[in-house]
Amino acid sequence: MLKKLLMVAAMSAVAATAFASDAGRAQAEKVIELKDGSTIYLFKDGKMAMEDKSGRAKRMDKGVVMETKDGQKIMMYGDEVMRLDSLIKQGHSGG
Numbered sequence: 001m002l003k004k005l006l007m008v009a010a011m012s013a014v015a016a017t018a019f020a021s022d023a024g025r026a027q028a029e030k031v032i033e034l035k036d037g038s039t040i041y042l043f044k045d046g047k048m049a050m051e052d053k054s055g056r057a058k059r060m061d062k063g064v065v066m067e068t069k070d071g072q073k074i075m076m077y078g079d080e081v082m083r084l085d086s087l088i089k090q091g092h093s094g095g
Helices: 002-027 081-093
Strands: 028-033 039-043 048-051 065-067 073-075
Touching: 002 028, 002 039, 048 081
Parallel strands: none
Antiparallel strands: 028 039, 039 048, 065 073
């Protein structure tokens, strides 16, 4: 019984993270998956925001070089952590 309960809780956490990033993905021009499990959101104004692998907006210094899943290198420009944080919260509240 405990094993089933833990499995349901784990699946719910994954689903919540997926819904949280939906609002961010809708606002972003491009979404880039990083090697470490983080996600970069590139907005239409050219600025970027980072979501860590746990689904939280993460502060990143301008000019930091990151590696994508496919091995490309990109540089952080315009840390929009508050913008992404509000989109994540919007995803958690359902709209």
